[in-house]
Amino acid sequence: MSEKVPIQVPRLAPFITLLGAGLVIAFGVAFFAVLGNVPNPQRLMTPIVVTAPPQFTGNIEARVAAADPGKGAAIFEKYACNACHRAEDGVGPALRGMGARAATRRPNYSAAAYLYESIIEPNAFIVPDYANIMVSNYKAKIPEVELFDLIAWLLRQ
Ligand code: HEC
Numbered sequence: 001m002s003e004k005v006p007i008q009v010p011r012l013a014p015f016i017t018l019l020g021a022g023l024v025i026a027f028g029v030a031f032f033a034v035l036g037n038v039p040n041p042q043r044l045m046t047p048i049v050v051t052a053p054p055q056f057t058g059n060i061e062a063r064v065a066a067a068d069p070g071k072g073a074a075i076f077e078k079y080a081c082n083a084c085h086r087a088e089d090g091v092g093p094a095l096r097g098m099g100a101r102a103a104t105r106r107p108n109y110s111a112a113a114y115l116y117e118s119i120i121e122p123n124a125f126i127v128p129d130y131a132n133i134m135v136s137n138y139k140a141k142i143p144e145v146e147l148f149d150l151i152a153w154l155l156r157q
Contacts, residue, residue: 063148064112072153075146099155115151
């Protein structure tokens with residue numbers, strides 16, 4: 001017996017190390033799998049609260065109500081929105097009915113708030129079945145006055 005001990009220990013050591021490493025990895029994988037699948041109520045609710053950058057929270061409706069929808073069509077062309085948005089579905093969702101759909105896309109979003117977010121932060125919500133290719137620098141490009149005129153017009157499409 002005493003002769004075998006020095007032989008067995010070096011042979012078992014790598015096996016035990018491997019087993020230990022395997023267990024650590026298995027637990028790690030299981031941990032993140034569980035973490036990823038458990039519905040987290042806080043995470044589900046957060047996007048509803050973050051409607052738009054702080055400076056407009058709460059008064060998007062007022063800004064849109066005071067805007068001039070009559071200028072919207074020209075602004076839509078000026079920023080080449082019509083390259084992707086035509087009357088019917090194409091590269092982007094159809095212009096026709098956009099205002100009505102905007103009210104239904106995201107829970108607790110008004111149509112105006114949804115349109116506002118869709119334009120200045122298109123990555124925040126990707127319309128199902130569409131590619132995430134909408135130009136994403138309108139926040140820097142479109143002055144506020146034009147943005148709200150545009151939204152007021154889109155609401156009527
Ligand atoms: C390069 C193509 C492209 C351009 C240019 C573009 N869009 Fe889009 N847009 C898309 C695509 C694709 C989607 C759907 C995917 C998504 O949600 O990002 C979309 C989604 C939208 C939505 C949400 C529509 C819905 O039915 O929910 C709005 C509103 C919108 N765009 C407005 C605009 C406005 C206003 C402009 C111009 C300032 C513009 N887009 C320019 C491609 C484009």
